[in-house]
Each structure stands twice: as C-alpha cells, then as structure tokens.
Amino acid sequence: MLLPLIILALSARSAAEAAAMQPSEMCLRRCGDVEIPYPFGVGSGCHLETGDWTFVLSCNRSADGRLRVYNYEIEVVDVSVRRGQLRIYSAINPWCYNGSTSAMNGQSNWWYDMSITNFRINDALNRFTVIGCNSLAYILSPNGTAGADRYMTGCMAMCPGAGRLEKENGSCAGVGCCQTAIPAGLNGYQVSFEEKFNTSAIAGFSRCSYAVLVEASAFDFRASYVTTDEFMASNGGQLPLVLDWAIGNNTCEEAKRNASAYACVSANSECVESRYGRGRGYLCNCSAGYDGNPYLLDGCQDINECDESRFRYPCSVPGTCVNTPGGFTCTCPDKTIGNAYNGTCGDNKSQLGWKIAIGISSGVVILIVTASCVYMIHAKRRLAKIKREHFRQHGGLLLFEEMKSRQGLSFALFTQEELEQATNRFDERNVIGKGGNGTVYRGTIAKDNGAVVAIKRCRLATERQKKEFGKEMLILSQINHRNIVKLYGCCLEVEVPMLVYKYIPNGTLYRLIHGGEGGASARRIPFAARVRIAHQAAEALAYLHSWASPPIIHGDVKTSNILLDEDYAAKVSDFGASTLAPADAAQFVTFVQGTCGYLDPEYMRTCRLTDKSDVYSFGVVLLELLTCRKALNLEELEEEKYLSSQFLLAVGEGRLGEILDPQIKGEQSMEVIEQVAELAKQCLEISGEKRPSMREVAEELDRLGKLSLHPWGQPNSGELAALLGGSPSMAADSDQIELSTSTRNISFSDTAYIGIRSPR
Template sequence: MILPCLPFLIFLLLWSENALAQPLSPSSKCTSKCGNITIPFPFAIEESCVMDGYFKVDCNSSKPYLREINLEVLDFSLDGTMRVSYSVYNTCDPSQNIATAYLKTTPFIFSQTKNRILGVGCGNYSFLSNDDSVIAQCSTATCGKNGNSSSYCQSTIGSPLKGFAPFIETSPDDQECHYVALVEQRFLEQNLKNRQDLRSLTHVPVVLEWSVLALSFDVFSRNKSKTYESSSACERSACSCFSSDSPTVRCNCLRGFEGNPYLLDGCQDIDECAANSNICGSQTCENFIGGYNCYSSPSSKAEDSNVNMVILGLSTSFGSLFLLIAAWWMYTVIKRRKEIKLKEKYFKRNGGLLLQQQLTSCSGSVDTGKIFNANELDKATDHFNVDRILGQGGQGTVYKGMLADGRIVAVKKSKVVDKAKLQEFINEVAILSQINHRNVVKLLGCCLETEVPLLVYEFIHNGTLFQYLQEQNEELPFTWDIRLRVAKEVAGALSYLHSAASSPIYHRDIKSSNILLDDKYRAKVADFGTSRSVPIDNTHVTTRVQGTFGYFDPEYFRSNHFTDKSDVYSFGVVLVELLTGQKPVFSTVTEEGRSLASYFINSMEEENLYDILDAQVKLGKEEEIMAMANLAFRCLNLHGKQRPTMKEVAMELEGIRPPERNSNVQVQHNTGSFEYEAVEPWDSSTSTYSTLDSVAPSVDADPLLN
C-alpha cells in the first residue's frame, strides 16, 4: 500500500519544506449572497475571495453586477452558465439603446445554443459580430406607412459570439419603431409567446457561458502564484476539468458527486440510496463514494462490505498516519539543518573563526566560555522580550538576562556591523575580553551565530551616574565623599586603559551616562562600542567625529584626531558634573543650550565658583573642592598638550584625602583666591560646529544599563 503513495509522499515533503498549509477554500468571512441571489466561487464580492478580477461582483441595491462588463446577473450556475439582464434595442428611443457589449478579452461569451435573436417590426435585420462578420439574418414582411404590428423575425446565432451590433434595413417611408434583442431561448418560448410583447420591455435575460483562465486556477489552494497544469489534482477532488479553448478551463463534478468543482473537496458524494428509496426496487441499496450497489442477498453482502470497509479504513488510517509522521520528521530535519547552516553562515560572516583563534592564542588564561551560542542567550532573555529591555541607543539595545548558571547579565544586541570594520570589531572584543579592572564593566563574552553580534556584560544594579546626579534622593544623598570616590575610581579605570593595558585603549565616549554604579556605589566604566585600541607608537586615531554633545573635545572636533587627551577633556566635563550637578548642556535665564564646560570656565575666571556648586558639594571641605575644580579646569584646556594625562589626573585625585568630619556642618562660602591657567573658554553652541561642514557628529546616548 505504501509504494503507490511514494509520489504523493515526495510531493508532501517538498511542500512541507517550502511552506506551511495554504488556504484551501474561501474564508467564512466571504459574502455568499447579494439580495436573494447566491454567489458561488469563483465569483465573489470581496477582493480577497475572488479568483481573479473577471469574477469580481459588485452588490448594488441588493443586485449583483459583474464589474468587468457592468451587467446585472439574474442567477449563477456552476455548469458554466449564468443569466444576465440585457437591454432591448429600440429605434424610437435612442436613450435606451444598448452599447455594443464587448467580451473579447474576458472569459465570457454569449451562449450560441441557449440564446436567440429577435427582431420586431418591418424590415430586414442583420446582426454583426465585433469583427463585422454577419452572424445572423432574418426578414419580416415589407411594410408601408401604416406598418404591420404583427411583423417579427427570429434567428439562431451562427458562431460563438463575443459581441454584436444590430443593422436594420427598412423602406424609405417606414416610420414604424423597430425592436431588436438577444434573448434567452427559454424566456422567449415561455414568456414571449406573443413576440410583440418585446415592445413593452427594456431588458431581457441573456445566457452567458463562462470558464476560468487556466493561469489563475488552482484547485488545491486558489493560490494565484501557482499554475494549473493538469486535471490530476481535480480528479482527486471528485471533479473533472476540460478545456474547450486552450487559455480557459471548465470543471464539473464527476457522476455521483455534487457541489462546487472549483473548490478543494467541493464535490461531495451523493447518497443515491437516501435520495431515492426505490432506486433498487426490491433489492437492498448500498451507497459508496461515487455511486451505489443493489444487492439481492443483503445479509451476506452487508457482512462482506463491513469487512472490506474495516480493512480499507485501517489501511487508509495507518497509511495516512505514516505519511504525516514521515512528512513532519522530514520537515523538522530540513528546518533544523537550515538553522544550523544559517548559524554557521552568521558565525563565519561575523568573524567567529578569527575571534576564536585570537582568544585561544592570547597569553594567559582566557575564559573559553566567552563565545556563547544563540540558543543560550535566546533563553536567557526570554526570546529578547521587550519587557527585558534595559536601554536603547545608537550602538544597539540592551536586555536583562539570566544564564543557565543563575548569573544575571546584560545582553547587548548590536546594530548591523559594517563588514569593512569587522576586523576592528574582532580586535575590540578580543582586547576587552582580557580587561580585568574592578572599575570597568566586565565583558563576559559574545555570540556571533546571529545576524548581528551579541555582547554579554556583567549586570550592574544601581543605574548610571547621570541618573544619580539629576534625580538625587534626600534619603540617600549623593555626598561629597561619594562623588570624590567615584571620580577617583573612574580616573583609575581610564588611566589603566590608557597606560596599563597591553595596547592603549581610547574610550571615546566618556560621559556620566556611561558610568554605572553598583550596589556599593562603586563606579563602573561602560559602553566600549566606539572605543579604539591604538598601537603603542601611535599618538592619535583619525576618525569621523563621534560622541555626545557637551563632552566633545574642541581640538578633536577641529582636527578629527582623537588622542588620549580627548578622553581627558570628556572626563573633565564629568568632574564638573560631579561639582555642579548640572547637565553637560543646559539652559540658563539668558542662554539656551549652553555648554557646562564653558559655563564652569567662566565661573572660575570670575571667581564665583561657589555660586554654581551643588548643595551636597558645598558640605565638603573647601581645599578638596578647589583641588578638584582646578583639576577639572586644567582638563578642559582647549589645547590638548596642556592638559594632564589620565595617569596624572588619577594621581592628583588620589592625593585629595577626605578627612573625617561632621557631614552636617556646612562650609562657609569663601571664594578666596586660587591659581588657574588662563584658557580660552569654548561653548558648544558657538559657530565652531559649523566650520566642519563635511563631518556630522552622531549623538550616541547608549549606556549599558539605563
């Protein structure tokens, strides 16, 4: 039993690989009636239900109209015919005269066998087809001025008709009205026994024959992208299809079946025994699919029939079950193989092999689990659920996740990596994977099996320094001692990146929103998406200006050369944020979008620093505050060579010793005198920005954890 099914099995397996099940019949949402007239498929009112545009029906005032030829339909029939309302040609009332119907480009024709042409009035009638050939002629008696009200003639159609136009030849003194119509033969015989009654009608029924275009017909799924190639599919659905004209197909249910042959399983078995109880006379009638049998000995035949039906049913059931299991297994295997090949493709494209080689060749002990697989991170983030999003920015989206060992991590889904910069990305991951500093967010690993790389960081609980400065909590104040410690920790981390790493690393996006605070308010430098590793003998990186407004190094902005002193400038802005609690770009009474750096420098030069300090900072010791302020002032020097290095900055901050004191005692305001190096203030709102027309800074506010 299985061998005859092998061709169908192969078809089923190929179908299961390419697509899941397609719709097999019109949706229950499709309108089936217009007024009292049932609309069968392939005709339909809705665009989504119709086979193609020729069978589109408009329901106007509860009357169906074929949109393509604008004729009212009186009824549809699945035998390939339908009745439409057609105008009567009247020579006395030109306003009612019909325009020549043109069906040449449609799958419709005027039925040659079920229509007749009728002319009422004296004269000779000729009927021309759309190619001007004569298709019918008839004549009535010649009439004079008085006419002859009983004159009429009728004729059959001589050839298949796609359109026609009447031509009437009368005598010169004939003033009678003439009526011409194409009429359904049955209507002519039953309702126009007196042919003169045509004079009182404006429309009569006409029979159109229709068939479907082979290119738009698919009995399996009605999928318009497929092509109807043979009738074998129809035969499995108990219907037969034939083509009277090569571009079109007409279908009928097989004998013993009834229904719609244009739908899958649309032809259903007729129970002849139930429909006609006397069909077998005195014998016993037994129905089967497609027909019936009459038996003279019902008992023995019934038993044999039952056994045969049981055997047939079991065979069919087991065969179908085997086919379904085999098809599902094959579909699963093919799908899994495709997924594996796609992961291998992404892994190679994202440089996975090269990254593995660099990680294993690195000196020292390197964690071999630094390359995660896609399934592990997909489960950890609950399939990258939007509820797990921690933050979004120019470099990508960060999700909170839990690994199989219970560790909470931050998974950063990067934007598409430029293939030209793939080597830089690999080098960056390889270098950052070896950084082990307590004040740098640890990169636990990455995943390269996905379309875009995924980076896995340790999870930091308490948000960013920017949040703590802008949303201070009175119950947990951000005191001077904490601010000073945060400044020392960030400076130490940057000093490590600049001086102690195997190759100097420029962060290139130092800002308060990229400094995270853990549960003990220890600083963690994060977001190395724009960082660059620099060879020891190089002094700068030439790159397109990139960063965040308010933190730009003016020298980098002018020259496109990013140096270690550019990170120093950005860190100087962070020191000013710690001192003032202000945003890097803020508004004042007189100015909109003013740079905090220029505002701080002006305050230092005018010796009114204490006017801009945060309330919590004013509780600190004046010598410590002034030491940090002077250091920030030097970091913000317009000339990079005159700024201190990050190593010098870290050493100076370590030299500030916070003494034990009562934090509730406020230090008296005393601007005093202090030394500073006179520098030219720089404001991000000045015209300096417009001098670099070909370079547009990109704003990337993408902290690891928002």
C-alpha cells in the same frame, strides 16, 4: 424566564448603543485622491468620538481639495484601517547660507505636536535624516521637561570631499547624509540644527543643510541633494511620515467592559492591543476569513476563497470549492468519492477508481511527509550554515583558537539558545535599557548557577564591525580591573553579535547626580563620596590608556556610562565608541562620534581621537559632580548651553562659588573644592597637549580625597552605600547599561552617528 429576558434586553441595548456610534450615509468618504474610512471622518457624526481629535479630519473641497488632520496644516496622504496607520507629509527643514549677509539664515525650528490626539510616530518605519556638509541636527520633544531631558536624538552628516560624495548615491551612511532611529512612542517633535556646526565655511560647495523625519522607504539619497537645491525642489518641501493610531487609552479587556464606547462593533471582529504597550489604546481587526472595516456594523464580510478572479483556486478538483462563513470546503460532486483538496474525485461505484484514488491519496500523503522531512532537514542544515557563517564573519574562529591557546582566559562564547533561555526569549518584561541602536535585557544564565547578567542586543552592524568583532572581543576580554564592568562573553552566531556583561545593580552616576525616571530627585551625595567615585573612574580610564595591551581609548566618557555597584563603587561601562590607540599619531578617524556636551573640541576639529579626548570628557564628569548640573542644556543661551562653557566663564570672572552645588560649599573647605575645580579646568584645556594624563588625574584625585576634611572622612564602600540610601535593591534596573542613541552598536565604530541621550 427572567434571566433570558435580561440577556435579551442587554443585547438590544448594546446593539442600539453600537448603532449610535455609526456614521451617516451622507458623510464624506473621499477628499481629492484620498479615501476616508471610518473611524476617521469629516464633520460631526462622521467620525468615531473618543474624547480627543484623533479621528477628526478636514477637507477644503473648494480650495485645494486636500485632506488634513483637524486644526493642523498637516496633509494626509493615506489612511489604513487594517494596519492602524496614517501617512502624512512631514516638512523638510532647510538651513541655508545667505550670501548677502555672509551668515546663515535663521532656523525655522519646525514643530510637530499631536499631544491632543492618540497618534504615535512609527519608530520602525521612520528615520531622522540629515543632509549637508558638517551638519549636526537633532529632534526635541515638544512636551518634555526643560533642559537636556528634551534632547532626544540626532546625527551629523560629513563631507570628506566631492569625489567621495559622488560615490555615495543611494547610501545614507554619514557622507553627505546620515540617518538615525527614533525612540518609540513619540507624539511630537521639533527639528533644530546645532549652530556650532554650519555650512558657512563651505557655502560655495554646499549652501544648505536639511533635516526631516521621513518614512525610510520613501527616501533615496542623491549626491546632488548636497550641492544643489534639488532636494527641496523635487519633493515639494515635504516627504511622507508614518503615524500609528489607536483608540483611547484602555486595554482590550478594559474597553470591552464599556459596551457603549467599544469600537469593534462588527460581527467577526476582534480587539488587538496597541503596539506601544498597555494603556496606549487598542485597534480592531477582522477575524481570519473575513475582510472589511471592523469599526462598522457588519463591516467584516466573509471572504469568498472560491472566487477565482481574486484568489488562487484552493481545491485540486475544479468546481468542488464551497464557500463557508470564515472558510471553505472542497467537496466532491454527488455520486463521486475522493479528495477534492489535493487529490481527485471519481465514480464511487468503480472499485478500480476507488483503489486508484486511495493509492493516489496515499502516495500524496507519503510524498508530503517525505517532502516535509526533507524540507525540515534542509532548513535545519541551512540554519546551522547561517550560524556558522555569522560565527566566521564575526571572527569567531580566531577568538575560539585564542581561547584554546590561552589558559585561564575568563571569556565564554554563548549560543543563541542560551541567551534566549536566559531572557525568556527576550521578553519585554526583562528589558532594562532601550535606545535607537538596541536593547539591554536582564538575564539569568542557567549553566552558571543562575548568574544574573546584562545582555546587550543591538540592531545594526557595519561590515567593518563584523570583520573585526572577534579580535576586539579578545582584547576587551583581557581587561580585568575592579572599576571596569566585566565582559563575560558574547554570542557570535547571530547577524548582530550580542554582549554579556556582569549585572551592576545601582544604576548610573547620571541618575545618582540628577535624579531618576519620573522626576525622582537626586540623592544627597557627600563631597568625599563624589571625589571617591571620580577617583575610581579615573583609575579605570588610566588603566585603559596605560596598562591595557594594546592601549584603549574609551571615546564616550560620561556620567551615564559610569555604573555603581552594590557598594556604590564606580564601574566604567559601554565601550561601543571605543577604539584602539593608533600606533601612528597621524591616524584620523573617519567620523566624529561621542555625546554632545562631552565631546573634545580638538577631536571635533581635527578628527583625531587620542587619550586626551577621554581626559576632556572626564573633566565634564568632574563638573557634573561639582555643580550637579547637566553637561548640555538646550534651554540656555548659546554661550551657556554647555556646562564646560559655563564653568570656564565663571572661573574666568572669579564666580566659581555661583556655579558650585550649594551642598558641598556647606560641608567642605573651599580650598579643597577649588583644587578639584582647578583639576577640572586643566582637563578642559583646548589644546590636548596641555591636559594632564589620566594617570596624573587619578593620582591628584587620590591626594584630594585624603585631604577631605569631612567629619566622615573618606568613606569605604560599605559606608558609602549607607550614606547614599541603603540596599542595592533600591536601584532601578533600567539604569543598568543606558542604551541610548549614543551607543555605537556593539563594536569599535566609525559610524556617523552623534550620541544623544534618549528620554526615559
């Protein structure tokens, strides 16, 4: 008897503890027009106690009667227990030209910081949106570390002309309006405009720019938003934003161990892990066949599927539905026999009726089986047709014919099934890079003897990209250079093509210089090694500009797009922003793209992308190697925000030594360092015509590498790997191909996105 008594006592204790968590009947359950379902509540004892402020709301009934997140001026629009979501109002951030002062007004720099709650901003339903002309805005993390690590994502809206703008009603694709995805798991952000891009020059046409993080389905662009004050006026200065919420920071398994705090107290309820992963809390759902509030005792009530006023009657014979806990049955009346689910009920004494019932049932079964087979065949053919259409749209036929005609072309067309098998159906555990436009997975190709590859799976593709993808893949497949990441092939039978690259194990040059995830410090890099890596990257770019046919402009040269192999040899990667060199020098790109801190100012001014734009970006890479500083630091003053500005200012005032990395000053003669700095200065010339070509840069770096007076001399690949810390296995997989919001889908894009590195 002892064991049953213990079990009974424990059950009684759990029930008492659960009951103690329940709200009082006197608690406020409506504020204005908004329902307040538990676990949310207003006042002590009316909400779930989790040790934070997630479920604490306030309602000022004597004033405006609006529901708000506790201790914040954030108005709640709707609360959903079933979806685990909270909709709030997000403030629209204006930045306007003041005619009386002939200057832009000060920025509001609106903050949203919910770090003391368990809210996360839903990355699938919300979009960061910018409206205006020549308006660049971005969002920052309010609780990130200082410097560029706080820089998350943003985009730039352009206005080629009023006539083009009027055609863009309902479309937010860069003309007068741009949108970009946000990283997952954010619990706060700050909105800010880039002051180098303002509307003072076009104040008569578009006086204000606006930036807001908004629920995508609640926003519809109008051209009048750009030219008038309608956007603020018609929306009352705010738009809906969707937040996800969860309970605590435990998994379901961990939460169930603590009966006094476990929130899924209703019978017929179940625990669901947070969508943001392990350790990000959990939610409660009613089990199948039940509906209601799983956070309340007896909150999940059986659904009466037989209620014709709420549901379609589930039985084929009227009056035969019987509701059961969590389900229903269709039972023929007494003295009848048959199939009440999808047949008829008849007199069981009538053999004729019985035979008819059996015949009808058999016929129905045969009909269902036949219909199912026809449907499966049709669905299979439809899927095959869709795959063929995707293959054709992406230029697969052209690519396939070229592959057959060109013997020895090392390029493969992979099927969707092969890449799903390589990544275990794109398992999250195989993710090695993530960003606003897609994800990179590590995979193993079975048919290639288990070759390890990096598979880039993007989210979006424009119609132009779809049409030109096959032609561009054919060009990229012919790039064969020791310092460029090898493109093995692609998959064209999906809506957005996937790219398959060689896997590079030792991460990015950015990580080597500045340190990795979790605040890991950067490694000590000998000066000779820095020059060697720079020379290899320059050789790759020179190859693209001078020997590729047709020539290719990379378009997004930066340290996070230079990978390092097992011997720490440089490999230039990520051709998402690349374009073919224009045959006509007067050709313009539609939208400016690239990464802030590396963008060529002449390119931003003229919208003309040339090979000298890559030279400017490479000059910034040289500065990072010389100084170990980041290309962009938003914490600095305006004139020192960009590394290129800091460097040119220091050189102009004879203060080069102050900006250099102290390590290289102690190991190398200033004469060689100054020559590298002079080369970087030439690359950063404002006029592209005054910059050297990448071939000239590569030759000069080769000469400077040989002049190095380091005791180790110019190390070879194996020696360099030893100097930088040993085996390839030490590198983090997550740096294989950095997919940030600067990635331009998977093709040579003319999108309006401005590339911004997403925080790790």
